[in-house]
Amino acid sequence: MAEAVTPVEWTDEGVRLIDQRALPTREVYVVARTVEEVARAIVEMVVRGAPAIGIAAAMGVALAARNGARGSALEAAVALLRGTRPTAVNLFWALDRMQRVAAAGEPDSALPGRLLEEAQRIWSEDREMCLAMGEHGAPLLPMGARVLTHCNAGGLATAGWGTALGVIRSAHRQGRVAHVYADETRPFMQGARLTAWELLQARIPVSVICDNMAAHLMKLGRIDAVLVGTDRVAANGDIANKIGTYGVALCAHAHGIPFYVVGPSSTVDLACAHGDAIPIEERAAREVTHVGETRLVPEGVPVENPAFDVTPARLVTALITEKGVLRAPYGPALARAFGTSSGPQA
Ligand code: MRU
DSSP states (O other): OTTSOOOEEEETTEEEEEOTTTTTTOOOEEEEOSHHHHHHHHHTTSSOSHHHHHHHHHHHHHHHHHTTOOHHHHHHHHHHHHTSOSSOHHHHHHHHHHHHHHTTOOOTTTHHHHHHHHHHHHHHHHHHHHHHHHHHHGGGSOTTEEEEEOSOOBGGGSSSSBSHHHHHHHHHHTTOEEEEEEEOOTTTTIIIIIIHHHHHHTTOOEEEEOGGGHHHHHHTTOOSEEEEOOSEEETTSOEEEETTHHHHHHHHHHTTOOEEEEOOGGGEETTSOSGGGSOOOBOOTHHHHEETTEEOSOTTOOOOOBOEEEEOGGGOSEEEETTEEEOSSHHHHHHHHHOOOOOOOO
16 A cells, blocks of 8 residues: 555544645645634545544544543534535444444543544455455456546545545556546646546556546547446435436436446435435535635625535446455445445435
């Protein structure tokens, strides 16, 4: 994993995060010392990406306990974290795990240690799941493939290595990836800023394209496969991912290009029957009206900013998980791989 970044990490001072808002121009690390600081870092996208926010939230609970929270104060810390971002189910999955530990009846003095162990387990399991998805997914790509990805589903969005970028990294080692096209991913620019930065570091050839160029490249025959991450997989195989993913999936379908979705079990929500039940985060208008300090949209003109969209299962060629590659019909395939679940408490 040498060349992958570690975006979230426990240290003696607190939770150390690479500030993803500053990339690619500045590589700045911040330390969140309280649960409130962790919650703010998630809301403001210092840390982002479905698995990474789950890990950060788990560490936030451990931090609250280390800072003395017990009982209702610990519950309040968990509630604060639950309210940060609604779409990625990894957040709720991780917090459920932390709450189970908190409810296990540990003596007060042992609780911080037990919660920290659990948070660190969530972190290390995520790294292992990413590597396993890389191994399962890489053989799906032909040698020398030109792949398109949307948003950032890389090391920055996980404990390291990445989901979609993890498959790309593993496939690149096998000579299967000749070039990556990264959609810039308006409005937060995760593709232009983060995916391009990560792939440059990993020495994987990458070009950034504007989101509206993908269909054109597909029509010209310059894309062999699409690989994206996901924030929530519903029980029927519908998937939520960064806004724009649905459009990419439709284009891929129209051009007969495989559309692969990469996500670990922490992203699967069997309690969510279909994609329409996935809550879609609406973010601040300013992300659309401005780039940095520069206003793009006339004052007084309203904008919309849904941060995610849902791609229906029928457009997904395969789901790459740590348990293997799942194919349609996804309902039975997901139930076989991940069993029934009462699901996380959103
Ligand atoms: O709003 P973000 O940047 O947190 O959205 C991230 C994505 O949509 C990723 O594609 C998704 O979390 C999968 S990451 C492994």
